[in-house]
Amino acid sequence: MKCLAPAMPLFFLFSSFLSLAQGNTSIVTETRFTKMDPQESIIKNTESSLNHKTLSTVIKATDLEDTLGYDGPFTVFAPSDKAFEEFSIGKVALLLDPEKREDLTALLTYHIVAGKFTASHILRAMCRGNGRAVFTTVQGKEIVATMSETDIILTDDFGNSARIINADSYQCNGVIHEIDGVMVPRQM
Numbered sequence: 001m002k003c004l005a006p007a008m009p010l011f012f013l014f015s016s017f018l019s020l021a022q023g024n025t026s027i028v029t030e031t032r033f034t035k036m037d038p039q040e041s042i043i044k045n046t047e048s049s050l051n052h053k054t055l056s057t058v059i060k061a062t063d064l065e066d067t068l069g070y071d072g073p074f075t076v077f078a079p080s081d082k083a084f085e086e087f088s089i090g091k092v093a094l095l096l097d098p099e100k101r102e103d104l105t106a107l108l109t110y111h112i113v114a115g116k117f118t119a120s121h122i123l124r125a126m127c128r129g130n131g132r133a134v135f136t137t138v139q140g141k142e143i144v145a146t147m148s149e150t151d152i153i154l155t156d157d158f159g160n161s162a163r164i165i166n167a168d169s170y171q172c173n174g175v176i177h178e179i180d181g182v183m184v185p186r187q188m
Contacts, residue, residue, distance in 0.1 A: 036048070036049060036169050036171075036176075038170040038171060038172065039172055041068065041069045041070065041072075041171055041173050042068040042069070042072070042076055042174055043056075043059060043064075043065050043069040045169070045171055045176070046068075046176075051080050051081055051082075051178065052078055052080065052178075053081055054084040054085075054092060055078050055079060055081075055084070057096070058092075058095075058107070058108050059108065061096050061101070061104055062101065062104055062105040062108050062109075064105070064108065064109075068112075068173070069173075071173065072116075072171075072172075072173030072174045073114075073173055073174040073175075074112050074113065074114060074115070074138075074173060074175075075112070075113040075114075075115060075116060075117040075135075075177070076111060076112050076174065076175070076176045076177070077111045077112075077113075077162070077164070077177050077179050078176045078178050078179065079111065079162070079179055079180075079181065079182045079183075080165070080178055080179070080180060082180070083162065083179060084182060086182075087181070095107065106139055106185045106186065107183075107184070107185060109137060109138040109139035109185075110137050110141060110156070110183050110184070110185035111179075111183055112137060112138040112139075113135045113136070113137055113138065113143075114138060116174050116175050118167070118168050118175055119152065119167035119168050119177070122152055123147075123152070125145070126145060126146065126147060126152075131146060131147060132144060132146050133145040133146075137185075139185050141156075141157060141185050142157070148163075151164065152164040152167070152177075154183065156183040157184075157186075160181060160182075160184055161181060162179040162182070162183060163179065163180050163181070164178070164179055165178050165179065165180045
């Protein structure tokens, strides 16, 4: 019983989160993940997504198309086009320069975790971690997941944070969670 006490508030928060998410499922699916097919790969779905054109361009520029097209499973914390705009259009354009490919690859792989972690998996990990879960990215750095009201918040090493704004878009080789910010693996 002692082990369940810290988890109980998170359980109730998780239950509230699920009921809110279920109430908005049809709206979210229609507006955010239009054209995403769970039978297709991460790369195919980001190519056809109306909200991930910049991410698709970044994936192609880093030559991770084959990896995200066939391997897996992966969890991708996918910045929306709006998140990339707020990150700085000039910075993304600069990183797309072939000479900056290493920096761009580090940026992209900082948004990818090996394995399939749905929102419920993330919430359970936070319950086990007393409200905090740490995930190691494919890039090798850690991102921390916490809760703020009913939102899952991801925080990078520099204190930048992004909120999962649309969770659990299933792919044949993993899952995509759309986020409202860009995570930064090192000072760029």
